[in-house]
Amino acid sequence: xxxxxxxxxxxxxxxxxxxxxxxxxxxxxxxxxxxxxxxxxxxxxxxxxxxxxxxxxxxxxxxxxxxxxxxxxxxxxxxxxxxxxxxxxxxxxxxxxxxxxxxxxxxxxxxxxxxxxxxxxxxxxxxxxxxxxxxxxxxxxxxxxxxxxxxxxxxxxxxxxxxxxxxxxxxxxxxxxxxxxxxxxxxxxxxxxxxxxxxxxxxxxxxxxxxxxxxxxxxxxxxxxxxxxxxxxxxxxxxxxxxxxxxxxxxxxxxxxxxxxxxxxxxxxxxxxxxxxxxxxxxxxxxxxxxxxxxxxxxxxxxxxxxxxxxxxxxxxxxxxxxxxxxxxxxxxxxxxxxxxxxxxxxxxxxxxxxxxxxxxxxxxxxxxxxxxxxxxxxxxxxxxxxxxxxxxxxxxxxxxxxxxxxxxxxxxxxxxxxxxxxxxxxxxxxxxxxxxxxxxxxxxxxxxxxxxxxxxxxxxxxxxxxxxxxxxxxxxxxxxxxxxxxxxxxxxxxxxxxxxxxxxxxxxxxxxxxxxxxxxxxxxxxxxxx
Amino acid sequence: xxxxxxxxxxxxxxxxxxxxxxxxxxxxxxxxxxxxxxxxxxxxxxxxxxxxxxxxxxxxxxxxxxxxxxxxxxxxxxxxxxxxxxxxxxxxxxxxxxxxxxxxxxxxxxxxxxxxxxxxxxxxxxxxxxxxx
Numbered sequence: 001x002x003x004x005x006x007x008x009x010x011x012x013x014x015x016x017x018x019x020x021x022x023x024x025x026x027x028x029x030x031x032x033x034x035x036x037x038x039x040x041x042x043x044x045x046x047x048x049x050x051x052x053x054x055x056x057x058x059x060x061x062x063x064x065x066x067x068x069x070x071x072x073x074x075x076x077x078x079x080x081x082x083x084x085x086x087x088x089x090x091x092x093x094x095x096x097x098x099x100x101x102x103x104x105x106x107x108x109x110x111x112x113x114x115x116x117x118x119x120x121x122x123x124x125x126x127x128x129x130x131x132x133x134x135x136x137x138x139x140x141x142x143x144x145x146x147x148x149x150x151x152x153x154x155x156x157x158x159x160x161x162x163x164x165x166x167x168x169x170x171x172x173x174x175x176x177x178x179x180x181x182x183x184x185x186x187x188x189x190x191x192x193x194x195x196x197x198x199x200x201x202x203x204x205x206x207x208x209x210x211x212x213x214x215x216x217x218x219x220x221x222x223x224x225x226x227x228x229x230x231x232x233x234x235x236x237x238x239x240x241x242x243x244x245x246x247x248x249x250x251x252x253x254x255x256x257x258x259x260x261x262x263x264x265x266x267x268x269x270x271x272x273x274x275x276x277x278x279x280x281x282x283x284x285x286x287x288x289x290x291x292x293x294x295x296x297x298x299x300x301x302x303x304x305x306x307x308x309x310x311x312x313x314x315x316x317x318x319x320x321x322x323x324x325x326x327x328x329x330x331x332x333x334x335x336x337x338x339x340x341x342x343x344x345x346x347x348x349x350x351x352x353x354x355x356x357x358x359x360x361x362x363x364x365x366x367x368x369x370x371x372x373x374x375x376x377x378x379x380x381x382x383x384x385x386x387x388x389x390x391x392x393x394x395x396x397x398x399x400x401x402x403x404x405x406x407x408x409x410x411x412x413x414x415x416x417x418x419x420x421x422x423x424x425x426x427x428x429x430x431x432x433x434x435x436x437x438x439x440x441x442x443x444x445x446x447x448x449x450x451x452x453x454x455x456x457x458x459x460x461x462x463x464x465x466x467x468x469x470x471x472x473x474x475x476x477x478x479x480x481x482x483x484x485x486x487x488x489x490x491x492x493x494x495x496x497x498x499x500x501x502x503x504x505x506x507x508x509x510x511x512x513x514x515x516x517x518x519x520x521x522x523x524x525x526x527x528x529x530x531x
Numbered sequence: 532x533x534x535x536x537x538x539x540x541x542x543x544x545x546x547x548x549x550x551x552x553x554x555x556x557x558x559x560x561x562x563x564x565x566x567x568x569x570x571x572x573x574x575x576x577x578x579x580x581x582x583x584x585x586x587x588x589x590x591x592x593x594x595x596x597x598x599x600x601x602x603x604x605x606x607x608x609x610x611x612x613x614x615x616x617x618x619x620x621x622x623x624x625x626x627x628x629x630x631x632x633x634x635x636x637x638x639x640x641x642x643x644x645x646x647x648x649x650x651x652x653x654x655x656x657x658x659x660x661x662x663x664x
Contacts, residue, residue, distance in 0.1 A: 036573075037573070082574065230568065230570055230572055230573065230574060230575030230578055230604060231573065231574055231575075232574060232575070232576060232580065233574050381574075384572070384573045384574035385572050385573075385574055385575070385576075386572065387569075387571040387572055388571050388572065388573065389571055
């Protein structure tokens with residue numbers, strides 16, 4: 001039981017008072033940013049990067065993990081009480097959760113969300129412990145062509161499968177890849193897209209891009225929409241659950257976990273698909289199908305578990321392959337790189353203390369989150385009363401500080417403003433933010449693998465499909481891209497919706513439709529939320 | 532003759548409204564109810580929603596006074612709104628509710644009541660919530 005020993009070592013270092021303190025700070029901050037719509041864990045982690053320069057790497061990483069998990073808990077509170085999903089992953093929770101709250105069952109909805117998140121988070125983290133070392137063993141044997149294929153797969157799935165509009169997704173991805181290209185060519189040393197502007201030669205730091213898109217873009221967006229009529233939350237007491245609620249919740253929790261973890265663990269990532277699948281499944285299996293649409297507890301328990309399990313799953317490719325599949329993981333990896341740690345399959349070998357302390361802190365953070373969320377949910381809802389000018393002034397301050405502290409050069413501030421304007425434009429035109437961020441971070445990594453591939457194959461294009469796994473992944477990508485088109489073509493030529501098509505297509509088209517229907521004018525906001 | 536009352540759905544607001552209605556009946560004056568918020572919070576309980584608006588309307592109709600409800604959620608803050616309405620309506624009296632604020636709270640959030648008291652061009656009647664005294 002080598003893994004178990006390592007995990008115990010991890011607990012030993014995560015349970016030191018100072019690391020516990022950082023874990024606590026992380027979960028509190030994470031819940032707070034999760035509750036506030038438009039502000040997510042990715043932004044929080046990006047803004048905190050300058051603060052962590054003087055900190056131990058493990059302490060900082062533990063805090064970030066707390067923020068990451070906390071965001072998932074906090075998002076459900078807003079979804080249930082306000083019907084405004086705090087995070088894109090909690091869109092589905094709002095469907096039944098808000099109905100429950102309106103029917104006076106807000107306490108039960110919050111309780112099943114928090115306990116379900118805890119159950120799923122704990123199981124998910126345990127799965128992470130078992131699965132990741134296996135993936136690492138496998139990943140070490142992978143060559144450059146396979147790596148490149150996996151990266152293409154994750155970019156394509158995030159862009160084409162998760163979003164509501166493929167064209168918008170690819171536009172956003174293209175922008176990200178273009179930003180990722182800026183700087184010196186890693187092989188030939190040629191300057192690319194620098195326009196003779198010296199500070200661009202080193203490329204644009206991912207932190208500057210993340211802070212600009214999330215913080216500046218969001219602040220500009222809010223500034224442009226500040227004069228919206230205020231809404232109200234539904235007043236609520238301490239969350240609790242009756243016997244009947246427990247009985248109806250525990251199965252959806254486990255099923256949600258089963259949906260969430262694999263989706264997160266695949267380099268495709270994303271919590272939207274599993275939460276939706278979980279919702280559909282619960283609707284089918286429920287003994288009270290008539291309650292769906294009027295506040296069924298299963299419809300909250302399942303998706304909430306799914307989104308937390310997928311949050312745990314997402315850490316698998318991040319730790320095992322060095323491949324982020326959501327914005328928060330991307331910023332966390334950027335942090336590791338800044339600290340001089342090379343993410344990838346050798347991370348477990350080179351930095352076992354760090355990795356296992358992080359994993360142990362996930363268990364601890366999850367427990368802390370249950371403790372601070374269950375009794376204090378009404379208190380968290382009061383965060384929504386912070387006057388937004390104060391909130392965003394603070395965010396802008398930290399954004400500027402963060403962008404400046406990366407390289408200590410004034411040019412970064414101009415770049416920050418420019419990309420911030422781009423972030424505003426993304427929101428304005430309904431482009432998803434995630435493909436852009438992943439394009440910026442995965443783009444250069446994929447390029448490196450591609451160049452290696454070509455070096456190995458002496459410049460021959462056939463090098464790209466020289467490994468069997470790579471071929472398999474390209475076929476999968478082709479299927480993912482062509483299948484929805486094919487189905488919609490068949491559907492159109494038949495003119496009727498057959499049940500089979502509906503089930504196969506479910507995960508492709510329904511989420512978008514549902515989101516639009518249920519959140520109405522908020523749809524646009526959801527589009528740019530961080531995951 | 533006009534009386535302006537600053538109203539938010541809270542105990543202080545209710546106290547102010549009840550007294551303002553009494554006062555309007557006694558003086559046979561027109562009552563202008565101002566419900567205002569800057570609209571800078573995402574969630575704002577101080578602003579009345581449609582249901583509360585209708586309840587307020589019904590209540591004022593029942594009291595028999597001549598009334599007008601000003602509900603503003605965008606732009607200027609509550610104190611300026613009350614003062615502006617009072618000036619425009621040439622109010623003889625402003626009625627507001629007070630609540631206890633710590634020095635720090637006042638420093639951070641400002642005090643609507645203090646500004647109305649200091650800047651009003653007419654007498655101001657201020658009340659605490661009925662169970663506070």
